[in-house]
């Protein structure tokens with residue numbers, strides 16, 4: 001999985017305004033499709049049919065967000081100031097593993113009747129990583145009170161994960 005980084009400037013960008021929201025929706029999906037399938041920005045005719053009607057895609061061509069590809073279909077117009085594909089590992093990918101390991105129980109206070117969040121044991125701002133070994137389920141109050149501190153600094157004790165049955 002990859003991320004797409006989109007500039008916040010896009011909100012008022014002339015191309016956005018000219019394209020309109022419907023075409024921008026098609027553009028976002030085209031971006032995701034190309035990133036997910038690593039097409040190098042090429043949207044084949046077949047893929048284009050899955051993304052949206054020709055009128056929307058031609059609208060994107062008209063405003064300069066896509067172009068007609070020589071090989072058929074469309075191609076995303078590259079523009080580093082507006083968007084780029086980030087192929088680094090998606091940082092949230094460890095979250096399902098952490099949920100499976102810790103369940104609904106807070107690893108700090110031990111309660112399982114509160115809404116939970118995923119907490120970085122060593123906060124990212126202190127160099128903590130995004131791997132499951134640095135992530136735990138924490139209830140929202142514990143997570144909020146801990147803030148950008150380590151458990152020791154916040155006066156919290158990390159409990160072991162629940163036993164598996």
Ligand SMILES: [Zn+2]
Pocket residue numbers: 106107108109110111138139140141142143
């Ligand atoms: Zn808690």
